Amino acid sequence: AGTDDADDGCGACDVCVSVREEFDATEIAQKILSAVIRTGQRFGAKHVIDVLRGSRARKVLETGHDQLSVHGIASDTPADELRELLGLLQDEGLLAISPGDYRTFSVTPEGRTFLRDGTALTLARVPQSQPRSKSTRSRSRNGSRNGRESDLEYDYDLFKKLRSLRKRIADEKNVPAFVIFGDTSLRQMAYYLPHDRDAFGAISGVGATKLDQLADEFLPVIVDYSAEKGLSPRDQPTTRRGASRRNPTATQPGNSSPARKPLSASLSETKRLFSENYTVGEIARERGLAVNTIFSHLEKIGQTDPTIDFSSLMPAPDRVETISAALRSHENGFLTPVKEELGDDFSFGEIRLVRMQIRRQFENSENDEFQS
Numbered sequence: 001a002g003t004d005d006a007d008d009g010c011g012a013c014d015v016c017v018s019v020r021e022e023f024d025a026t027e028i029a030q031k032i033l034s035a036v037i038r039t040g041q042r043f044g045a046k047h048v049i050d051v052l053r054g055s056r057a058r059k060v061l062e063t064g065h066d067q068l069s070v071h072g073i074a075s076d077t078p079a080d081e082l083r084e085l086l087g088l089l090q091d092e093g094l095l096a097i098s099p100g101d102y103r104t105f106s107v108t109p110e111g112r113t114f115l116r117d118g119t120a121l122t123l124a125r126v127p128q129s130q131p132r133s134k135s136t137r138s139r140s141r142n143g144s145r146n147g148r149e150s151d152l153e154y155d156y157d158l159f160k161k162l163r164s165l166r167k168r169i170a171d172e173k174n175v176p177a178f179v180i181f182g183d184t185s186l187r188q189m190a191y192y193l194p195h196d197r198d199a200f201g202a203i204s205g206v207g208a209t210k211l212d213q214l215a216d217e218f219l220p221v222i223v224d225y226s227a228e229k230g231l232s233p234r235d236q237p238t239t240r241r242g243a244s245r246r247n248p249t250a251t252q253p254g255n256s257s258p259a260r261k262p263l264s265a266s267l268s269e270t271k272r273l274f275s276e277n278y279t280v281g282e283i284a285r286e287r288g289l290a291v292n293t294i295f296s297h298l299e300k301i302g303q304t305d306p307t308i309d310f311s312s313l314m315p316a317p318d319r320v321e322t323i324s325a326a327l328r329s330h331e332n333g334f335l336t337p338v339k340e341e342l343g344d345d346f347s348f349g350e351i352r353l354v355r356m357q358i359r360r361q362f363e364n365s366e367n368d369e370f371q372s
Contacts, residue, residue, distance in 0.1 A: 022266045025123040028077065029089055033107050033115055035070040036095065039063070041106040048105060049082045088123045093292050093348035096336050108336075110292060110348065119290045122266055124300075154190035158225050162186045165221055167331070169214070176324075178333030179362040180214070181205055189218065193226050193233045202236050209363060263304065270297040271305075280313070280349065295349035299356045306360055314357070315350045322346075323354040 035052050036043075050057050051065050054072025065071060074082060086105065089095040094111035098104045107115075114121065163186060170177040185205035194200040200219055201211045226232070263271065273283045280298070284291045302308055314320065323346060326338045338351055 022122050022124045022264050024120065025085070025088070026119075026121045028074065028085060029094065029121050029123075030115060031070065031073050032082070032085060032089060033094060033111050035068075035073070036105045036107050038068045038070045039065055042104050044103050044105065045083055045086055048086070049079050052077070052082055053079060085123075090336050091334065092121070092123065092296065093335055093339065096340065109344075114290055119284075120288045120293075121290055122293050124264075154187045155193075155225075155229075155231070156190070158193075158222065159186055159190040161221055161225060162189055162218065163331075165218065169217060173362070173365075175362050176328045176333055176358060177331040178327070179359050181210070182332055189222060191234065192236050193222055193231055194219065194236075195223050195226070195233050199233060199236065263301065267297050267301055270294060271301050271308075274298065274301070274308075292348055295352045299352040302353075302356045303359055306364065310353060310356070313349075314353055319346070319350065320354055320357070323351055324358065327351070327355060327358065 031052065032048070035048055039048060039051055047059060047065075050060050051068065051071055052074035054066075054075045056066060060066050060071075077085075086095065089111070090097060090105075094108055094114055096106050096108050098106070162181075163183075166177050166180045166186065170180050173180075182205055185203055188203045189200075192199065192203065194203060197211065197215050197219070200206060200215045201208075206214075262268075269287065270283055273286060278286065280291060280294050283289075284294045287294070298310070298313070302310055315323065323338070323342065326341050327333050329341070330337050333355055335348055335351055335355075339346065339348055342351070
């Protein structure tokens with residue numbers, strides 16, 4: 001997932017669950033949150049990363065941040081990895097980012113609780129053995145950042161067309177835009193320019209159901225734009241997530257749910273305890289993990305197994321309606337901006353559960369439509 005925004009590495013769709021690996025992020029998360037606090041919670045990703053890595057860049061020296069105890073405490077962690085971790089911590093609800101062109105990080109109340117209590121934190125990310133493209137900044141024509149740092153120099157005009165198409169489809173289906181595709185998927189489409197179903201199916205976030213339901217909507221826009229601008233498709237990495245989806249027999253009528261990889265050991269343990277009627281708090285204590293991490297697990301588990309009943313955890317109907325409306329107003333469904341809109345009366349856990357429910361309902365309706 002992301003950097004200045006926790007992008008749609010939701011960890012909940014069939015793609016994210018199948019390709020992400022869990023790791024103990026407790027120590028590095030403590031370092032990052034401490035650096036954000038020590039630098040005054042008024043700087044963006046680049047400066048925080050420079051401080052963590054011990055840079056002697058002019059801005060670091062001018063602010064005196066080379067004298068802080070956090071200066072260089074993560075010097076052995078690559079910058080792109082720290083950037084990814086900033087996004088993961090934001091999606092976990094431990095970091096918040098201010099709106100506007102110059103986005104600054106701050107530590108949320110949940111983040112301060114994590115630092116104070118010293119609870120363990122498990123996060124999930126794309127395995128580092130997979131090749132990553134060089135990080136370049138994606139900018140709009142006026143030079144400002146388009147949302148967050150992207151790994152790809154995508155075509156911004158095509159990206160805007162794809163976002164408009166996504167919104168139209170979402171409005172027609174009466175669902176939030178993020179359940180159609182997240183911005184990461186659209187950026188990859190606007191970079192790789194897939195011209196056929198195989199290439200489209202290799203885009204991250206395109207599972208078997210979305211390949212069947214949405215390829216015929218998005219491919220013509222990409223192909224027509226490419227022809228108009230004289231652009232050719234780019235080769236995608238052979239190890240890009242979802243390679244097995246290129247198999248046209250992966251989804252057959254009457255069996256529209258794609259095969260999913262087994263849950264990780266950590267997710268499986270959370271699932272076992274939940275099935276034995278442990279409360280979220282009890283699971284967190286039993287496993288030595290943060291409550292937010294358990295809710296993150298449950299969101300992923302619920303998306304991979306539609307048979308699990310989460311009704312005992314769901315908020316009251318009026319709260320579900322309020323959260324759903326907030327999610328609908330944010331195209332990507334990122335947790336932090338939704339939480340900021342809702343305020344302290346709503347928890348990250350509630351938002352995760354409602355987000356999962358919305359995705360479930362959409363996938364069920366799409367599967368029913370496919371089978372009919």
